[in-house]
Amino acid sequence: MRNVTLEQIFEHPVTQKYVKRAGLAHAIATSYHAFRLAEKNGVNPDLAVKAAFLHDMGHYTWYRDGEWDFDLYKENDIHAIKGAERAHKLLIRLGEDPRHAKEIALAVLLHTDSFLPVEHEQLNLSTLQQIVALADELDEEPSGQHHYRSISEAKARKKIVELDNRVDETLREKIHHQTNEV
Numbered sequence: 001m002r003n004v005t006l007e008q009i010f011e012h013p014v015t016q017k018y019v020k021r022a023g024l025a026h027a028i029a030t031s032y033h034a035f036r037l038a039e040k041n042g043v044n045p046d047l048a049v050k051a052a053f054l055h056d057m058g059h060y061t062w063y064r065d066g067e068w069d070f071d072l073y074k075e076n077d078i079h080a081i082k083g084a085e086r087a088h089k090l091l092i093r094l095g096e097d098p099r100h101a102k103e104i105a106l107a108v109l110l111h112t113d114s115f116l117p118v119e120h121e122q123l124n125l126s127t128l129q130q131i132v133a134l135a136d137e138l139d140e141e142p143s144g145q146h147h148y149r150s151i152s153e154a155k156a157r158k159k160i161v162e163l164d165n166r167v168d169e170t171l172r173e174k175i176h177h178q179t180n181e182v
């Protein structure tokens, strides 16, 4: 039913490197928020969870004299741009539908307005894009602490598989409703 599962994305070395760098626990929590919001708003949950899971994969660690430097980050960060590009490349490699890959990449790009010359409110964001931005916000902690929460590999995989199952279930129900309506 889906070209690519969240578990396949999770297993990929590119994800292991970049999603883990930005915080696996945050990526998973954001995906769960996105799933719930997608269900509530009639948005494709497959796109929402994938964009939410990958939203911070463009993060780079800004250090000065061996210490994380928040000012340096604020000044130079373009993680949403880098993340959108990485997410797109990864999804296409895994065989994602190119239209879906584009939608997911755009939601990653627009999950924050921190790098933009305008505020989120000034943009005409799609519902999917708003969901990913809100899901991220819901998991945010002061001073970026959400990037440092830890989760074991086993628990992370279990949560990913569980979310995959929930997405499949929702998509199955949708198809069932559609065929019943015909």
Ligand SMILES: [Fe+2]
Residues within 6 Å of the ligand: 055, 056, 079, 111, 112, 136
């Ligand atoms: Fe972010």
Ligand SMILES: [Fe+2]
Residues within 6 Å of the ligand: 026, 055, 056, 136
């Ligand atoms: Fe985030």
